[in-house]
Amino acid sequence: MKKLMSILIVDDELGVRESFRLLFKDAFEIHQAASGREALQAFASRSIDIVLLDIRLPDTHGVALLRQIKEVDPEVDIVMVTAVDDQQTAIDAMKSGAHDFIQKPFAIETVRALVHRVAEKRGLSSEVRYLRQELTRCRPFEKMVGQSQAMREVFDLIAAIADSDSTVLIQGESGTGKELVAKAIHNQSPRRDNPFVVVNCGALPCTLMESELFGHRKGAFTGAIADSAGKLEVANSGTLFLDDIDSLSVEMQAKLLRTIQEKEFERLGTHRVVKADIRFIAATNKVLSEMIEENRFRQDLFYRLNVLPVHLPPLRKRKADIPLLLEHFLARPAGKRGTHGKRLSQAAMEALMAYDWPGNVRELQNRCERWCTVVRGDLIRLRDLPLHDFKSTPRGNGSLREAVQAFERGFITEVLESVNGSRTKAAERLQVHRNTLLAKMRGLGIGFPLERTK
Ligand SMILES: Nc1ncnc2c1ncn2[C@@H]1O[C@H](COP(=O)(O)OP(=O)(O)OP(=O)(O)O)[C@@H](O)[C@H]1O
Ligand SMILES: [Mg+2]
Structure with missing residues (x-):
């Protein structure tokens, strides 16, 4: 059962304490104190959420006591009970950290509503605190959060496959976090200090895509005005993330397959073969098996990529x-x-x-x-x-x-x-x-x- 919030009623008049007690006894755990000394004692021995604090006490002034209580527990919510003609004290109390104040004589309904409002706010903020703690616990990789069984399995899988050099295929609907997973794998891997390079396979027409990946020598084709390194070369010794792999033309699929199989490539217009020490991670939001059936995606490339599959379930x-x-x-x-x-x-x-x-x-x-x-x-x-x-x-x-x-x-x-x-x-x-x-x-x-x- 959920623990009740506790209220400490501080007032030297028994009648006032009793009327507050009757008002709140069903919804709160009630504690009482008739003086400043008793209030501090109660604080030392119990956990108190809300204090109803009378300004006039036999042994101290309410605002002084408020400051002492706040020193013991800065998070407690204190509602001051002041006399109607004592506006200055109410202001002092608010400045010293009181949550709110009520003026005597007060209407029961006002007090009830006020205290419930404070309780609701406390309930929410303790929920927020709890969620914050959960956030640090459920975030094994920086920036990625999740506590569902499915995401815990994904986190475990990332940890398990990060060390390997095998190709990863991440499948999942748009917006499920595929790129984040790719980065997490890279950041956990021994390649973490080397480049993580993203190629968006859908962004460019075939000829440009080829040069984007493999690079070119000056004059290799019209427009190649200078030597240029491709993404493969930049990613060497690191990770190459092939995003939206389903958008790659069939022709480029064949070229990429060769590079992955033979672990080497050359710049366009040169015959200098570069050894590829690259970890490939591909991602798609399409169902590749359907594209294979329609001859839009090469089955052999699919097998090459799908050595370590990661499925990201949709949020629903x-x-x-x-x-x-x-x-x-x-x-x-x-x-x-x-x-x-x-x-x-x-x-x-x-x-x-x-x-x-x-x-x-x-x-x-x-x-x-x-x-x-x-x-x-x-x-x-x-x-x-x-x-x-x-x-x-x-x-x-x-x-x-x-x-x-x-x-x-x-x-x-x-x-x-x-x-x-x-x-x-x-x-x-x-x-x-x-x-x-x-x-x-x-x-x-x-x-x-x-x-x-x-
Ligand atoms: N588990 C998560 N925790 C925190 N942020 C996340 C999580 N998953 C996704 N995001 C955030 O959601 C946004 C979308 O994620 P991401 O770009 O990785 O999706 P995607 O699967 O690659 O989508 P698309 O297929 O459209 O490219 C990003 O801003 C990312 O930081
Ligand atoms: Mg993406």
Whole structure:
């Protein structure tokens, strides 16, 4: 069972302590102190999340005590309870690190809403802390994150094959991280201090591709105005990454095959044979076996390349990676040094988990960058996501009942978010009785955070 958060109530009046206790006893673990000394004692012996701290205490001033408590635990959230006519003290308290303050006499609902808001924030930040720890644990190779079973297997495979010189073929849909895997293999390999060279096989027409790979001597063809080294030569003693290998013309496939087999090549227009000490890694987002059947890809080249196959599953098949990737890309937005990361509301996270991510990790990364730029504040909510993309569409293979429930869950969560979690307002919008809404939420398992007031 999840551990309850704890509240320490510091007030010398028994009546005040008791009314706070009654208010929070169901949702929190309660501790009490009647003086500054007792408060510090409580701190020394227990883990406290939130403190409700009266400003007037018999043995000390509330703001002084606040500073002492903050020294013991800078992360604790302290809500000061001040007198209505003592604005200056409230200001001092905020400057000394109080989270918020309430003024006596206070309305019970205000106190309840405030404390629940603090608790919700703490819940999220401890979740973020947990995810950060997970990130360092689940990132065996710099920049690559993943905790799904599938990605753990990929990480193990990378570690296992890095030392070898055998050719690797990485297959996976666009945006699944093929280039990242190729770099990780190189960086783990004994060749790591030598070049990692990328050739994009789809980028150039055949004649230029040949010169790009093999290099040429001045005058070897029209336009060859100077001697030029090809990518093979540059990659010698390192790794050559042949990206989008499926786009290579059939003619170039034959030439590449010869180089890989014979482990040598020559510049165009020369007869000087260069020994190739190159580790080849190829990648494709096509299904090569289909292209072989259609005679668009050479089977012999496929076998040469596919000595060590690596398959990168699409993101929708390893959803356990989604929260970690979101944290990774939201915590430090690319190109925005100095900016604080953003968090996702629970409803937004649920929608992103339900989404299929056709563009895989690249799509997720791009969307995160966008949210970091356009969303104000540090919380990304369901309403910040483009609804036509993320509204969960019930799949066709479930029962009608499941489909209706999925719709209801999505719809109710969305409305709750639009009214800051207020059940009363949500019920009004939905035109149902508040109790009906509460029953529905229980039935559908919607654990929306408690009401927040502005
Ligand atoms: N596991 C991961 N952890 C962190 N970032 C990742 C991960 N996988 C992919 N990325 C990031 O997603 C983006 C796309 O990855 P990459 O370029 O390697 O995909 P690809 O499979 O080569 O796609 P394409 O077939 O379109 O070339 C890159 O910015 C990459 O850094
Ligand atoms: Mg790529």
